[in-house]
Amino acid sequence: MEPIEVIFYIEGLSNDRKALESAMGQTAESLKAEKDVEIRDIYVDEIVEDPDNDLLPYSGMIEARIRGPFEVLVDLAIRYAPAAVDLVSTDSIEIPAKHLTKILGGVSYLMGQLMEKFGPLAAYPKLDELPEPQVGYSREEIESLIIDERMLLYRFVVEVYGEDENRVEADLKKALVYEGCRINKFAIQQQGENEETNRKRFLVAAELISDVETAFQLTGKYAPVAISVVEPEIVDLNPSEIQGVLSDLAGFAHELVTRPLKAMAIEKANTSFKLMR
Structure with a gap:
């Protein structure tokens, strides 16, 4: 089976800049240490602050270009839960x-x-x-x-x-x-x-x-x-199906791992509403 090349966009959110910088650095190093894939390029974006976001004002993005077997990329898509996946390869x-x-x-x-x-x-x-x-x-x-x-x-x-x-x-x-x-x-x-x-x-x-x-x-x-x-x-999986599978699984994993953050946001919004009443 020919290797596949993809780009993972891994999102980080936090209320602590230093903690987020550390977590993103650890994630990048963890990716580099992955076996059975080639990390062709990895870029850790600068931390961005949103002053209007009281709950999670700091965000960052890791962009990783990865080449490897389909089954390994499936595994990584779930374990790293990227916010988005782009398929670079064009072969079935x-x-x-x-x-x-x-x-x-x-x-x-x-x-x-x-x-x-x-x-x-x-x-x-x-x-x-x-x-x-x-x-x-x-x-x-x-x-x-x-x-x-x-x-x-x-x-x-x-x-x-x-x-x-x-x-x-x-x-x-x-x-x-x-x-x-x-x-x-x-x-x-x-x-x-x-x-x-x-x-x-x-x-x-x-x-x-x-x-x-x-x-x-x-x-x-x-x-x-x-x-x-x-x-x-x-x-046989064509490029559209490969893209769909990886994006779906990454989306499922991302939905699950970000649930605690969404719950915090909803709780804060409800608390603010009660206080305003």
Whole structure:
């Protein structure tokens, strides 16, 4: 697999200039020490002060030009949570299904750690009005989707919680379709129950069909306990898809790690509102 070249824009925010300078310097050094990638250029911007921002007046940006394998860049996009990613390379890449399964497993692990610390990502509008999804496709339909529309067939196992099995099943099916998936198979089984809250834990196994970006998005949002790419044997990613995957995963990670800062800003705004009243 040919290496890919990207530019990461890593944002720093703080209420302490020296602390931010130190953190950005440490981040730059950490990037330089990364194995399996070439840091072709790295620039740490000057700290900028916004006098109108009482909460986090200091900000800075690291611009890092990185060249390396797709799977390593996926890992870095989650661990460093850049505010933006630009793809420099213009070539497509081919990934064997088994290798793609391994990459998705790594995404699930890293995103699972972040969600355990900062909370879940998957959120949907009211699903009641959506039609009942189709479950099950013919072999001819699946082959057409894979060959003509460049989709993947993959197996996806996730833990979900709720009070009623039928409701959980109906909502999750609609959520998967809302994300852009087709459902070929779906099974749900209760695994346990919290007696205090009456919330039950379910294990859901689904065989899904979607494009590669949706497969990465779904893995990033749900952190499945298991995922396996079934078909095709070789998955082709064009530059647009590579850009989309890296940007999506970086965006998910950035959303999670900046939640404490957003919570502080909301709390401060609410406090100011109460004082003004």
